[in-house]
């Protein structure tokens with residue numbers, strides 16, 4: 001069975017925030033906003049494991065990416 005989860009932390013505690021935009025979801029676990037992924041249990045556990053191991057790294061990368069985006073504009 002496949003479930004919709006947050007691609008960043010693997011949580012299924014996600015909310016569809018913009019009815020006009022089906023691809024915008026919000027994760028209550030890690031504050032991710034964007035499209036979610038639909039995966040099977042095995043991939044879900046992999047993502048969750050990866051998130052637990054690399055949490056600070058992933059968050060830092062995300063923050064840096066935002067900074068770069070800002071500079072371009």
Ligand SMILES: [Zn+2]
Pocket residue numbers: 006007008009010011027028029030031032
């Ligand atoms: Zn998340």
